[in-house]
Amino acid sequence: MSRFYDLASLAKPLVTAPLALAYLDLDADRRWALGFHDRETPLTVRQLLSHSSGLPPWRPFTGEPLAAQLRRPVPDHPLLRPATPGLATYSDLNYRLLAELLVAETGVPFARLGAASGLSPAPWREVPEVLPDAPDAEAWRLATERPLPPRGAHLPQDANARAGMPGHAGYGTTAPQLEAALTCWVAAGWPDRMAVEAAAGENAARWGLGLQVLLGGSGHFGQLLSRLPQGPGIHVLEDPTQAVPTVIPAPDPDAGVPSGWWFHLGYTGPALFYRPGDRSCVALLLHRGGPGGLMLDAEALRARRWEALARFVGQWGG
Numbered sequence: 001m002s003r004f005y006d007l008a009s010l011a012k013p014l015v016t017a018p019l020a021l022a023y024l025d026l027d028a029d030r031r032w033a034l035g036f037h038d039r040e041t042p043l044t045v046r047q048l049l050s051h052s053s054g055l056p057p058w059r060p061f062t063g064e065p066l067a068a069q070l071r072r073p074v075p076d077h078p079l080l081r082p083a084t085p086g087l088a089t090y091s092d093l094n095y096r097l098l099a100e101l102l103v104a105e106t107g108v109p110f111a112r113l114g115a116a117s118g119l120s121p122a123p124w125r126e127v128p129e130v131l132p133d134a135p136d137a138e139a140w141r142l143a144t145e146r147p148l149p150p151r152g153a154h155l156p157q158d159a160n161a162r163a164g165m166p167g168h169a170g171y172g173t174t175a176p177q178l179e180a181a182l183t184c185w186v187a188a189g190w191p192d193r194m195a196v197e198a199a200a201g202e203n204a205a206r207w208g209l210g211l212q213v214l215l216g217g218s219g220h221f222g223q224l225l226s227r228l229p230q231g232p233g234i235h236v237l238e239d240p241t242q243a244v245p246t247v248i249p250a251p252d253p254d255a256g257v258p259s260g261w262w263f264h265l266g267y268t269g270p271a272l273f274y275r276p277g278d279r280s281c282v283a284l285l286l287h288r289g290g291p292g293g294l295m296l297d298a299e300a301l302r303a304r305r306w307e308a309l310a311r312f313v314g315q316w317g318g
Contacts, residue, residue: 002174003240004126005285006157007119008266011171012095014181015117017210018190020045020098023105026209033104034097035067045101048094049209052199054083055093060140061165066093069143079139088201092160092168099167110166118181119171122161123154128172129287132295134158134267157268175285179236182281186234191274191281195262204255211262211274215255219248221273222259224309227318230278239286239308244296248306269296271305284308 007014024045031043047053058079059069074080083089099110106113111121120126130153137159140148149162156162161169173181185191194210206213216222263273269288274281286304290296296304 002176003238003285004120004124004128004172004174005178005270005287006128006169006266006268007171007173007270008156008158008161008169008268009092010264010266010270010272011114011119011167011169013191013194013210013264013272014119014185015114015171016095016098016102016167017049017194018117018185018188019102019113020049021190021193021209024098024101030097030101034100035065037067045098046198046209048098049194050088050198050207051090051094051201052088052207053091053094053097054085055089055091055097056080056082057089057091057093058136058139058160059093060136060144060146061096061160061163062144062146066097075142077139077142079136080143084202088199088205088207090201090205092165095167096165097167099165102167114166114171117171118177118184119173120177122156122170122172123152124172125154126172126174127153128157128268129289130293131157131268131288134160136160173285175236175238178283178285179234182234182236182283186274186279186281191262192276192279195274195276206258208262211264214259214261214263214273215257216259217252217254217256219251220255220259221263221306221309222256222261224306224313225261225273225275225282226259227313228275228280228282228316229318230280232278232280232282232316234281235312236283236285237308237312239284239304241304242289242291244290244300245303245307248303248310269301269304282309282312
């Protein structure tokens with residue numbers, strides 16, 4: 001039986017962004033429709049897709065309108081901090097609002113809209129490997145007095161998505177299922193529409209309309225993937241091990257120039273890479289659990305991803 005994976009934020013480029021590109025006007029001002037009556041500048045779908053709306057990274061999904069939540073002060077926490085002025089700030093809230101707009105525009109529940117992706121919406125019949133709570137569980141307790149949503153084996157693995165937030169998370173897959181979904185995703189032209197530079201972001205990030213530019217500096221994934229020859233096609237790689245490599249290249253602080261690839265990462269481990277030049281797509285499925293059931297930190301997760309991609313690139317002579 002194929003292993004089942006929680007895709008986490010890969011729902012953004014695989015589910016929500018295609019729906020937004022299909023159904024929504026990119027440049028209409030949506031601040032009134034979304035309840036941002038005191039916002040002085042327009043709020044557009046283009047901004048939401050490219051994380052350039054100026055929204056903070058996160059707020060708990062309690063069912064309360066987001067604009068009302070944002071009027072209240074919150075304690076210091078990396079997920080609750082303000083956006084960086086003038087730079088795109090990666091935020092789950094952008095995709096939460098996209099989901100609201102899609103439901104309002106179409107009159108169709110988001111889960112039904114998302115069925116077109118070919119992925120499995122939560123609650124799932126299959127159960128992914130269990131991970132400890134994500135950092136949003138801590139931020140949840142700081143931002144609201146409402147109780148943390150109960151954990152469920154058939155629900156997404158972070159507190160915010162357990163509360164049912166559409167647009168941001170809540171889709172899972174097996175490797176064969178993802179390969180079929182990616183084949184349709186590429187054939188429909190969605191990643192080509194996302195791989196258009198739209199906003200400069202924090203930490204030298206460059207965002208398109210749902211995907212991020214993958215830079216090609218030494219020790220970066222872009223340099224590794226740039227060794228792939230043209231035309232490898234669509235590949236889904238699984239890494240079921242829990243071993244963490246001890247020696248991988250350190251990333252150069254200068255991330256370098258664009259590699260020709262675009263990407264998105266999921267908190268629970270998966271990763272997605274796309275090269276518009278030849279419409280090649282490489283997806284990586286792994287669980288973030290490490291030895292003993294602990295959650296891998298960011299550097300250990302990067303090492304797992306690097307080793308899996310390096311094996312794949314090596315098979316092509318790169």
